[in-house]
Structures are given as structure tokens and as C-alpha cells.
Amino acid sequence: MAEQTETLDMPVRENSLQRWLKAIALLRESPVGMVGGGIVVFFILISIFAPLISPYDPNANLVPFVTPFSTVDDKFFLFGTDQLGRDILSRLIWGGQRVLFYATAATLSAYAVGIVMGLAAGYSKGWVDEAISFVANVILSFPVMVLYVLIIATLGASGLNIIFAVVFASSPGIMRIVRGLTLDISTREYIAAAQTRGESAWFIMMVEILPNARGPLIVDFCLRMGYTTITIGALGFLGLGLPPPDPDWGGMITEARAFVMGGFPHMAIIPACAVSLLVLGFNLLADGLREVSLKD
Amino acid sequence: MPDDIRPDTDVPVLEIEDLRLSYYTRAGEIPAVMDFSLKVNAGESVGLVGESGCGKSTVANGIMRYMGKNGGIVGGTIKFKGRDMAEMSDEEVRRLRGAEIAMIYQEPMAALNPSMTIADQLTEVLTEHEGIGRQEAAERAAEMLDAVHIPDPRRLMDSYPHQISGGQQQRVVIAMALLSRPSLLLLDEPTTALDVTVEAGIVELIAELSEKTGASLLYISHNLGLMLEVCDRICVMYSGEVVEQGSIDSIFSWPKHPYTHGLFGCIPLPHADKNARPLAAIRGQLPLPHQRPKGCYFGPRCDFFVQEKCGQQQIPMEEVTTDNDPVHRVRCARWNEVDTSTAMIAGEAREPAPVGEVVLEVDNMKKYYEVKDSSFGAMLSGQSMRYVKANETINFRARRSETIGIVGESGCGKSTFAKVLMGLETATDGEVRLNHVNIGAIPVRSRTADQLSSLQMVFQNPNDTLNPSHTIGGQIGRVIKHFGIEKDPAKIHERVMNLLDTVKLPRAFAERKPRQLSGGQKQRVGIARAFAGNPSTVIADEPISALDVSVAAAVTELLMDIQREHETTLLFISHDLSAVRYLADRIVVMYLGQIMERGTTDEVFAPPYHPYTEALLSAVPIADPEIEKRRIVLEGNLPSVLDPPAGCPFCTRCPRVLGDICENERPPVQIDGEGHAIACHIPLDELRQVEPVLKVPNELEKKRSLMLKQARAKKAAAEAAAAEAAAASARARAAAAEAALADELVADADAAIKQDQT
Numbered sequence A: 001m002a003e004q005t006e007t008l009d010m011p012v013r014e015n016s017l018q019r020w021l022k023a024i025a026l027l028r029e030s031p032v033g034m035v036g037g038g039i040v041v042f043f044i045l046i047s048i049f050a051p052l053i054s055p056y057d058p059n060a061n062l063v064p065f066v067t068p069f070s071t072v073d074d075k076f077f078l079f080g081t082d083q084l085g086r087d088i089l090s091r092l093i094w095g096g097q098r099v100l101f102y103a104t105a106a107t108l109s110a111y112a113v114g115i116v117m118g119l120a121a122g123y124s125k126g127w128v129d130e131a132i133s134f135v136a137n138v139i140l141s142f143p144v145m146v147l148y149v150l151i152i153a154t155l156g157a158s159g160l161n162i163i164f165a166v167v168f169a170s171s172p173g174i175m176r177i178v179r180g181l182t183l184d185i186s187t188r189e190y191i192a193a194a195q196t197r198g199e200s201a202w203f204i205m206m207v208e209i210l211p212n213a214r215g216p217l218i219v220d221f222c223l224r225m226g227y228t229t230i231t232i233g234a235l236g237f238l239g240l241g242l243p244p245p246d247p248d249w250g251g252m253i254t255e256a257r258a259f260v261m262g263g264f265p266h267m268a269i270i271p272a273c274a275v276s277l278l279v280l281g282f283n284l285l286a287d288g289l290r291e292v293s294l295k296d
Numbered sequence B: 001m002p003d004d005i006r007p008d009t010d011v012p013v014l015e016i017e018d019l020r021l022s023y024y025t026r027a028g029e030i031p032a033v034m035d036f037s038l039k040v041n042a043g044e045s046v047g048l049v050g051e052s053g054c055g056k057s058t059v060a061n062g063i064m065r066y067m068g069k070n071g072g073i074v075g076g077t078i079k080f081k082g083r084d085m086a087e088m089s090d091e092e093v094r095r096l097r098g099a100e101i102a103m104i105y106q107e108p109m110a111a112l113n114p115s116m117t118i119a120d121q122l123t124e125v126l127t128e129h130e131g132i133g134r135q136e137a138a139e140r141a142a143e144m145l146d147a148v149h150i151p152d153p154r155r156l157m158d159s160y161p162h163q164i165s166g167g168q169q170q171r172v173v174i175a176m177a178l179l180s181r182p183s184l185l186l187l188d189e190p191t192t193a194l195d196v197t198v199e200a201g202i203v204e205l206i207a208e209l210s211e212k213t214g215a216s217l218l219y220i221s222h223n224l225g226l227m228l229e230v231c232d233r234i235c236v237m238y239s240g241e242v243v244e245q246g247s248i249d250s251i252f253s254w255p256k257h258p259y260t261h262g263l264f265g266c267i268p269l270p271h272a273d274k275n276a277r278p279l280a281a282i283r284g285q286l287p288l289p290h291q292r293p294k295g296c297y298f299g300p301r302c303d304f305f306v307q308e309k310c311g312q313q314q315i316p317m318e319e320v321t322t323d324n325d326p327v328h329r330v331r332c333a334r335w336n337e338v339d340t341s342t343a344m345i346a347g348e349a350r351e352p353a354p355v356g357e358v359v360l361e362v363d364n365m366k367k368y369y370e371v372k373d374s375s376f377g378a379m380l381s382g383q384s385m386r387y388v389k390a391n392e393t394i395n396f397r398a399r400r401s402e403t404i405g406i407v408g409e410s411g412c413g414k415s416t417f418a419k420v421l422m423g424l425e426t427a428t429d430g431e432v433r434l435n436h437v438n439i440g441a442i443p444v445r446s447r448t449a450d451q452l453s454s455l456q457m458v459f460q461n462p463n464d465t466l467n468p469s470h471t472i473g474g475q476i477g478r479v480i481k482h483f484g485i486e487k488d489p490a491k492i493h494e495r496v497m498n499l500l501d502t503v504k505l506p507r508a509f510a511e512r513k514p515r516q517l518s519g520g521q522k523q524r525v526g527i528a529r530a531f532a533g534n535p536s537t538v539i540a541d542e543p544i545s546a547l548d549v550s551v552a553a554a555v556t557e558l559l560m561d562i563q564r565e566h567e568t569t570l571l572f573i574s575h576d577l578s579a580v581r582y583l584a585d586r587i588v589v590m591y592l593g594q595i596m597e598r599g600t601t602d603e604v605f606a607p608p609y610h611p612y613t614e615a616l617l618s619a620v621p622i623a624d625p626e627i628e629k630r631r632i633v634l635e636g637n638l639p640s641v642l643d644p645p646a647g648c649p650f651c652t653r654c655p656r657v658l659g660d661i662c663e664n665e666r667p668p669v670q671i672d673g674e675g676h677a678i679a680c681h682i683p684l685d686e687l688r689q690v691e692p693v694l695k696v697p698n699e700l701e702k703k704r705s706l707m708l709k710q711a712r713a714k715k716a717a718a719e720a721a722a723a724e725a726a727a728a729s730a731r732a733r734a735a736a737a738e739a740a741l742a743d744e745l746v747a748d749a750d751a752a753i754k755q756d757q758t
Helices: A016-027 A031-048 A088-124 A126-140 A144-155 A159-185 A189-196 A201-237 A249-260 A266-294 B056-063 B090-099 B118-129 B134-147 B153-157 B166-179 B196-213 B224-230 B248-253 B258-266 B376-381 B414-422 B449-454 B472-482 B489-502 B507-511 B519-531 B549-566 B577-583 B611-619 B660-664 B684-688 B699-757
Strands: A070-072 A075-077 B014-025 B028-040 B045-049 B071-080 B101-104 B184-188 B216-221 B233-238 B241-247 B358-372 B385-399 B403-407 B429-434 B455-458 B537-541 B569-574 B586-591 B594-600 B669-672 B676-679
Touching: A016 A031, A016 A266, A031 A088, A031 A266, A088 A126, A088 A159, A088 A201, A088 A249, A088 A266, A126 A159, A144 A159, A144 A201, A159 A201, A189 A201, A189 B455, A201 A249, A201 A266, A249 A266, B014 B056, B028 B056, B028 B071, B028 B241, B045 B056, B045 B224, B056 B071, B056 B184, B056 B216, B090 B101, B090 B118, B101 B166, B118 B134, B118 B153, B118 B166, B134 B153, B134 B166, B166 B196, B196 B216, B196 B224, B196 B611, B216 B224, B224 B248, B233 B248, B233 B258, B241 B248, B241 B258, B258 B549, B358 B414, B358 B569, B385 B414, B385 B569, B385 B586, B385 B594, B403 B414, B403 B577, B414 B455, B414 B537, B414 B569, B449 B455, B455 B519, B472 B489, B472 B507, B472 B519, B489 B507, B489 B519, B519 B549, B549 B577, B569 B577, B586 B611, B594 B611
Parallel strands: B045 B216, B045 B233, B101 B184, B184 B216, B403 B569, B403 B586, B455 B537, B537 B569
Antiparallel strands: A070 A075, B014 B028, B014 B071, B233 B241, B358 B385, B358 B429, B586 B594, B594 B676, B669 B676
């Protein structure tokens, strides 16, 4: 009953902007989701406007070992500088841009692969399903970190290889979710209707099934963005991340490790906080989306 | 039964006054039930009838004080045996539930705990509420299972819920509810999830038990026919209000509210005919709770609506004084001026459509599913493959413009048959010829565009039939585009609009998503989609079983109109014999994958019957007290399809079973006249002797019976009035005497005062 309450006075045609506004309005009902969304949007804005916001060149060697909130040579360093005299705030901002870019690119690619695999497995069933599921299970049986290290160590550390590693390690998980949703959705009568008018398997998978699986996938996407951010950070920490000298949060922590005990903990703590905050943002956003989607 | 639990006959078991219940949602407070008053006396059965969303289940939940997090009782009182339930503590209410008030829900499987044996679940009720020992509790549980007619209760008690059939599960649930000897039993659509033949057994049981135990019943259902079999009184609800209440007799004979009257017009009774007396659907749909109109909620759908009288203020319940029913009350401002009974119940008559050439031929079609049996025994005997014979030698023909009804209970193979026709499965053997081409062995992927477009389907579940992600127009347009009927987007759009007109939906719906539509509207879109490719044959798989009566009638009429217009062959698959009787020209009765009987509708619904058809006919509840019905209740359950009887599939439940021959030999197909075939060992002559299941009085008899009733009512009313008058005159005399006495006293007093003064 409640489901149909708003049907009749709705605007008949909604364009995509209105739809987005409505989705955001829905998210407003979940405070947790709003906080998460706020954090994520904050990082996205910072990344977009990095050239405008960042006070210094992130790779310029200015004054080494400056503590936060201090002014040296008329230059104000909000978060101080590192051992090479690079401004930590600027590196944080540019590093955020790189982390967000690679996390998004990697997760989206993993989704592209996982969705195709999952749809194929769930819709065609039979040996296709068994083959895909077997490969997925083999990959999932390895510890993730070992996989990453193996792949990057073999292929070399580069942005592209990080994307590849993430796709390889997380698409099986995505495939499983999509496969489960597909198995469920393919029993619906509208799928039978599409089959009985002779639609191709590709059309049924992409047009009839996929759009109806989007709800759980969007929530999972946010969670997975968080994981990928952690992964990129961890790889950077292990020295397998994005190649220097361009800033990378994980790499910043690693480089600062030696100086933490020497009286400059800010050099490691600040990038670590950035990683945690962004991951927290993604997780809260996912929680909020789930909460909103479960309400009637 | 101990005396202390026997209901106290003076105090009503349940007394509800001006009850108001609301739900709280995003859109604010939504009143779900308003101004609801009801009295249930000891041993009485009261029915609560109405379409989905009218608030009947909410009332039941309100009585149990179980409204969930977002619901609440806003006003009014509920008295149970004279005690106000609002004044009881939570603990007291908890004790009452299950012990004094028991509830039986629609879905028996959901009411039983799947991980506990039946014995544990039953004895728990007693050890919890009465604190008796397990041994004694088990005794009582077994007795109760026996009372609900479960054969071999001891054995059943050791099984888990999933091991027994749906009908038995519901019997167990009823037994569980009765164990603590409640004085009030709430039944919320207890048979809706069951097959008709099973339903008939449960309904009989409920009626029997209420008589035997003296428990009062509140029976909630959308089915007026069931009410007739169980209840003494009924309340008809509409949009959160009771619109009419009264005894079964007065409501069925003289429905006063236009809605009640309209409901009767929507039910395909045995004397309805799709051409001569079509159903009259109630136009429009139930208003959403926050869009209820001012005044009478039924106003926008009512033919007798008058703005000044009906559209101004809340309509109060009024007593109907024209019949001899003191409890007959109606919420209609014009009940006294409008005579609903003379208004046409039936829609306009139509010419029957001429039947054309043969379009679909099904010849000895078989569909077997292979089941791997990897048990040790199967390996030893070398039979590692077993077959589920979903369809066994199906034979029939369908002509142009003809409607074939395929009837059977769940598991009879009717949906498998539809799948084979559509090509979602391929036939194991035999032929299915559509326009003289055998398509039985061609899977849907290999069918030509022509074959695909000429055979389309209307599906069962309105919430499932449309893709929630795409607009209505997009989904209909896709069919037109896919079958290449039109290429130009403007022309496709035009055709979509025309189709929406045909199914009587506003054109603006083309831009809407399915979730913005009601169930009946979605089903209309499903029909538009099926007819978009100009099919020569349409299969409708239970298209109305998920819809409310008034909506179902409209969808049925629509389906027939379009069929007539397009000269389509319609295969109407259903478990509902009354709908099939109404719609179909010819009927195929299936049981366990086999055809039991086939013939024209008149042939199938008159003797000679197949014993299974006979039982099915008797099981269908009929909402007309004038129609006499012979009761046949089938024993036992549907046999497993993996292990069907070697002979006649129906022999395990057949009331007319002959003996070994039925169990061991396939029944011969006996032909009675042209095309009426019965697969049975009993000779046709003997089957012809069988009395008809339904006795439909003709118009004259109906009128006479109604007049007789009216005369009787008038006489009784006159008597009552006379008695009243007599009582009044007696009272007047008493009053006069009293007055005289008072005068005397005054005079005495005066005298006394005077004496004092002097």
C-alpha cells in the first residue's frame, strides 16, 4: 500500500538531473549516508580543483622538516613539509587526485569484467557457469595481498598494472554478486516475455537484467571503492604503488616511516588519516545507500 | 471442554467500537481503518470481506494489538469478553494471544517453524500456556490432530513441516490454534494459498470446528463464496470503512450498498455468460488512503453518486429497516431511494464471435523431465534416470477466435504445457502444430520471427510481468520494433498510443515506470504487450488470479474484447473453474500431466462428468445462496509426479474408484458425442446417471424464492412492530399506573402536610 502512495501526482517525465536530485533527496533521510557522501564529495572536489587549491608544486623542494602550522621564509605550511622539503598539503591534494583516479578506474574496470562474467554465468547456466565459477573460486582462494604483490612484482609498478591487479583480484567477487542477482532476475516473467519474443541473449542480459541489478551493485561499488583505496595505499606502502616522485598517499607513509620516531610523526600520520577518512567516507556512503534502499 | 472456558453467553466475545487504526509512513499518518464497530457473540462466525488494501488484515492485527512499528491504534475501544484491551498490560495481552485469541494466517509454511517437528511445535503451545507435562501435551496434540482430520497423527507428529503437504500444514496450523481452546479465532485468508479441492476440505473443517468447539470466528477473505459457506454475518469493507454489514441472508439477498452490489456483479457465477450476460466490472479503482474523496469513499466509482447527498460529509452507518434483519446496516446516503437490485448487474450483451479454422493442433504431445537418481538402489537396478512426466499425451485443437480453458490444480502440468508451446521447453514427443507447422521441437531461439510473433503470452504476476527499469511505452514499443511491424519511431509511438487506448489506459502512462501503476493496470499493459505483435494465438497463464475481483472482472472483459476484435485464439490457463466456465468455449481438464476430460463448456459442466471434474466443480465456492451444490470433498493429496499411479492418475483420490482396474490400467478415452472425451474406466452410461453438482434455479424460481423471502421478512417485521406496539402499550399502561400511583402519593403527602399544618 505504502509503495503506491506517491504514484499519481508524480511528474510524468523525469529527466536524469531530476532523478539524481531525487536520489540525493532520498539519501538525506540517512544521516550516516549524508556524512559519508559529504566526505566523498569533499575529496572529489579537492581532486578536481587540485591545481587551484594546492599552494605549492607537490614535487618542489622547499624547506625540509617543517612542522605543521608554521611559517618559514614567508611561506606558510599548514601540514608542514617532508624530508625533501616538499609541502605535505600539496602532496596530499595531488596524491588524493591520483588515488581517486586510479581507484575509480580500477573499480570500474573490475566491474566491467565482473558484470560480463556474472551475467554470462548466471544467465546461461550450464558449463559456462561452471567454468566461470571455477576460475573465480580459484582466484578467490588466494590471499588478496599475495595476489597483488605477485602481479605487481612481476609486471612492475605502474598505474596501469595496479588497475590490472585490482581487476584480477576483485572481479571474481563482483562476478559472484552479479551471478546471484542474475539467477534471481532471470526467473521473472518479464525475462520470459523477452525470451518468447526471441530477443538475443545479449539484449536480455544488458537491457532486461542488468538495470534491475543496479541497486545492490551501487552499494557494493561504494564499498569496493573503499577497499581499492586501501589497496592502493597498501601497495604504495610496500613500495609497489604509483611510481615516485609524484605523490601517492601510501608512498608518503612509507617514505616518512624513518622519521616518525625522529620527531616528525606528522609526515606519516597526515597521509594515513587521509586514507582512513576517504575509506570511511565510502563505507558510510554505502551504509547510507543500503539503509535508504531498504526503506519501503 | 471444562466449564470455565465455555464462553459466557451474555457478554460478547469481542466488541469493537469506533476503532481507528493508522500507519505512519514518509507521507505522514495514513488512516487505514476508520470508524469500525463490530460485535462478535459467543459461537458466532463473522466474515470480513473486501478487496486488498481495504484494511481487513489491519483490523485483525489491531485486535491482536500487533500493529508493528509503524502502525498504531488511534481511537476507539476493543473489548474482549467485556474487558477493554487497552487497559491490559503487555503481559496480559501476551497471555491472551494464542491462549484466548488465536490467529491463522494465509501462508501455512510461514506459520510453522521449519526446523522443529510438528510434535514439538504443538506441545510447546500447551506447555507454555497451560504448563502441563510433555507427555500429556503430546496426548492432547494427537487428539487435536485427529479432530482436524489428519490421518495417522502419531506418524505426522514426527515429521517436519516441509515433509507434509500444504493442506496438511494448514490443518496443523488450525490444530495449533485450537489447542489452547481459544474463544476467538481470527482467520486471515486461511485458504488463499491452497488449491480449490484442498480449500474445500479446510473450509468444511473450519465450519465444523466452530460448531463443535463453540469458538467465535472472525473470518477474513476476499472471496464472497467462502463467506457463504462459513459465516453467519458479514462485514463488507471498502477503503478502511465498513460499508455494509448484516446477516449472510440479508446481504446476499438484498445488498444495499452499491459497492456490495457491484462486487456480486464481478463474480462469474454459473449463470453468467460471456456473450449474453457479461460481467459488470466496477469502474475505476480503490482510492489511495491519502486521496480518499470527500464524503462517500465509493463515490467516484458509484453509478448512484449525487454530489449534494454523497459528496459533502462523512456518511454514517444507518440501519436498514426494510428487511427483518436487526443487524443489517449500510453506509450509503441513498440506500433508501436507490434500488440496486433492479439496476443491471450484467454488462451489455454481445454477439458470440464466429469460430474459424484450426490454428493450433496438439497431437500426443509429451514432456518428460529427466531426474538423475544417484542412490545406491538405483545404481543396482540400473535405472539411474527417472522421469517426471509433466505432460503425458496431450491432445486438442484450437480454432480461430476460440477460447480454450485449461484447468487444473497446481502441479497438473498446465504451466509446463504453456512453456512447451512458447518454446521455452521442447516437447519430448508428439507434435504441436501452429498454422500447420510443427513447433513442438523448436526451441524459442530457433523459431522464426513469424512463429514468435504469432504466439504470445500474458503472464500471471502483475508485479513481475513488466521490467521495472523501463517505461511502459518503451516496453510495448520494443515488441513492435522487434517484430518489425513498424520501423519509424513516430509510427511506433503512434501504435503504442493506440494499444494503450485499446487496453483503456491513459496515453500519459507510456512515460511511466511500472511501479507507478496498480496491479490491474500492469496486467493491462501485459495484455497490450502480448497483442502488440498481432499474434494469432495468445496464451494467458492465470492472468487474473493475482488480481482483486473487481479488477479481475475488468481485465477479463478487456481480454475478451481484444480477442474478439483481433480474432485471436486464446488459451486461458487457470485453476479457477468459475472464471474458465465464464470465458471458455471449450475446456481441457488436466490432472497430474494428463487430460482427464475435454469438451465444450456446457458438456464439461454437465453430466457425464469425469469424477475429477465433478470434485473440482463441487470445490469451487459460489457466492449465490440460491444455487444448491452437492458436496464432494477429496481425501488425500496429489501423488508425487515422480511416482504417479500406474493406472489412472486420479485413482488415489477418486471417490468413485472401481478397484484394481483403476490402479493398474490406463483409463480408456471414452468419446461422448462430438469431441467430448472422458478418460475413465467407469462406463459412460453410468457417468451419465450422476446427478449434476450444481443446481441453478431458473429465473422464475429465483424470483419466487426472493418474493417468498421478502414476504416472510415483511411478516416478521410486522410481527416485530406489533410486538413493539404491544410492548409500548404495555409500557404506557405501566406508566399510567405509575403516574396514578405518583398522583396518589402526592395527594397523600399533601394530605399529610395539611394535617401537620393543622
